[in-house]
Amino acid sequence: MSSYYIWTIGCQMNKADSESLSTALNEAGLSAAPNASQADVVVLNSCVVRQSAEDKVVGNLGMMKSVKAKKPGQILALMGCMVGARTEDLERRFPQVDVFMRPQQFSPMLDLLEERLGIDTEGCLSAVAPASPSVSSYVPVIHGCDLMCTFCIIPFRRGRQVSRPVEEITHQVDLMTRRGMKEVTLLGQTVDAYGHDFDEPCDLSRLLYAVHSVEGLERLRFLTSHPIFMSQDIIDAVAQLPKVCEHINLPFQAGDDEVLEAMRRRYTQGQYRELVDRIRQTVPDVAISTDVIVGFPGETREQFMETYNLVEDVGFDKVHMAAYSPRPGTFAHRRLPDSVSLEEKQHRLKALESLQKDIQEKKNRRIVGATEEVLVEGRKKGRWQGRTRQDKLVFFEHPSDMLGRTVEVKIEAATAWSLRGTPAKSRQPSHAGVSP
Numbered sequence: 262m263s264s265y266y267i268w269t270i271g272c273q274m275n276k277a278d279s280e281s282l283s284t285a286l287n288e289a290g291l292s293a294a295p296n297a298s299q300a301d302v303v304v305l306n307s308c309v310v311r312q313s314a315e316d317k318v319v320g321n322l323g324m325m326k327s328v329k330a331k332k333p334g335q336i337l338a339l340m341g342c343m344v345g346a347r348t349e350d351l352e353r354r355f356p357q358v359d360v361f362m363r364p365q366q367f368s369p370m371l372d373l374l375e376e377r378l379g380i381d382t383e384g385c386l387s388a389v390a391p392a393s394p395s396v397s398s399y400v401p402v403i404h405g406c407d408l409m410c411t412f413c414i415i416p417f418r419r420g421r422q423v424s425r426p427v428e429e430i431t432h433q434v435d436l437m438t439r440r441g442m443k444e445v446t447l448l449g450q451t452v453d454a455y456g457h458d459f460d461e462p463c464d465l466s467r468l469l470y471a472v473h474s475v476e477g478l479e480r481l482r483f484l485t486s487h488p489i490f491m492s493q494d495i496i497d498a499v500a501q502l503p504k505v506c507e508h509i510n511l512p513f514q515a516g517d518d519e520v521l522e523a524m525r526r527r528y529t530q531g532q533y534r535e536l537v538d539r540i541r542q543t544v545p546d547v548a549i550s551t552d553v554i555v556g557f558p559g560e561t562r563e564q565f566m567e568t569y570n571l572v573e574d575v576g577f578d579k580v581h582m583a584a585y586s587p588r589p590g591t592f593a594h595r596r597l598p599d600s601v602s603l604e605e606k607q608h609r610l611k612a613l614e615s616l617q618k619d620i621q622e623k624k625n626r627r628i629v630g631a632t633e634e635v636l637v638e639g640r641k642k643g644r645w646q647g648r649t650r651q652d653k654l655v656f657f658e659h660p661s662d663m664l665g666r667t668v669e670v671k672i673e674a675a676t677a678w679s680l681r682g683t684p685a686k687s688r689q690p691s692h693a694g695v696s697p
């Protein structure tokens with residue numbers, strides 16, 4: 262029996278792709294190998310968002326040269342964001358690679374398996390979904406991005422936005438739900454632009470309604486949204502569909518309008534604040550998280566304070582923050598001098614981290630005494646671990662197997678990062694059907 266080994270780096274989209282490919286290869290009769298040197302087929306699933314990630318992929322491609330030399334006939338595939346529409350340059354740089362696959366494009370590899378190993382892969386792709394999905398799993402729904410934020414490499418590597426058909430996604434969610442998944446997160450770089458590229462454009466809300474109707478699915482989330490695509494229809498769907506969790510990740514990146522323009526984010530601070538207000542009016546118990554970059558080229562201390570003030574005023578539930586680092590290949594790297602010193606970037610980052618820690622602590626302390634619905638995802642350090650509908654991490658103790666159960670937990674203690682409590686009871690949520 263032939264065997265395969267998949268190495269993955271990068272975001273949840275890549276992890277989801279690797280799980281799906283693994284299922285397709287199992288369907289084709291291959292078995293998983295413990296490492297690359299023992300496998301007949303090796304897949305490197307790549308990421309290019311950070312230079313360090315791309316360097317690791319290049320390092321592994323170099324290592325695979327000697328592995329292949331010792332194992333003639335081994336098939337090496339390069340998958341993921343390093344692979345664009347044209348592969349001539351990659352073919353020249355990495356002649357050891359037998360097949361290149363863009364994210365979610367598994368067919369070239371299966372065709373090669375038929376050709377080289379005589380394996381019949383007919384029908385393998387029709388049921389591509391992880392064979393044993395986690396309680397909470399990810400399903401990519403859009404590939405690529407049509408925007409051109411000046412700091413981001415994604416549009417250059419992944420190309421223009423391509424949305425997967427609604428029927429294909431609901432079929433996959435249905436399969437994964439039958440195999441044990443309880444919560445799905447629909448993934449896209451700009452997930453709220455879902456369907457804008459169809460011949461007859463549609464809105465993410467249509468997909469939310471369709472996925473919501475999958476029997477047995479308990480929770481539905483989506484990630485990551487861009488402020489310019491967040492329509493009222495999407496916000497209404499979050500408010501109206503019982504399975505859609507009250508949590509929206511809405512990156513704002515910078516609080517100053519000039520910096521936002523230099524980033525080409527296409528909105529102003531005022532528009533962002535207005536959008537947050539509208540979301541909170543429509544979905545009163547919503548949690549909002551965000552992404553922020555500090556020390557973007559040319560950002561002054563005063564401009565950074567606009568970011569600081571926005572974080573303070575909005576009171577986010579979580580902030581993913583990073584100091585700007587130039588990414589070769591982007592407009593910012595070519596044209597905007599990295600003018601803020603590393604020391605100053607670290608200083609701004611620390612100030613923001615300290616502010617956000619206080620905000621999160623206060624917010625989480627307010628939950629103490631309340632009873633929260635927690636979907637249990639696993640165990641950590643002898644305790645059960647799960648998340649609330651607002652994406653707060655909760656720990657509790659219980660002697661029984663609670664994995665995959667929805668538990669009412671009375672919250673007794675809180676830190677900035679997590680909650681702790683005692684389960685009141687577990688239940689199976691019943692969600693009535695809802696039509697658009």
Ligand code: SF4
Nearest residue numbers: 406408410413415450
């Ligand atoms: S929206 Fe901007 S940051 Fe996000 S993937 Fe597209 S270009 Fe990159």
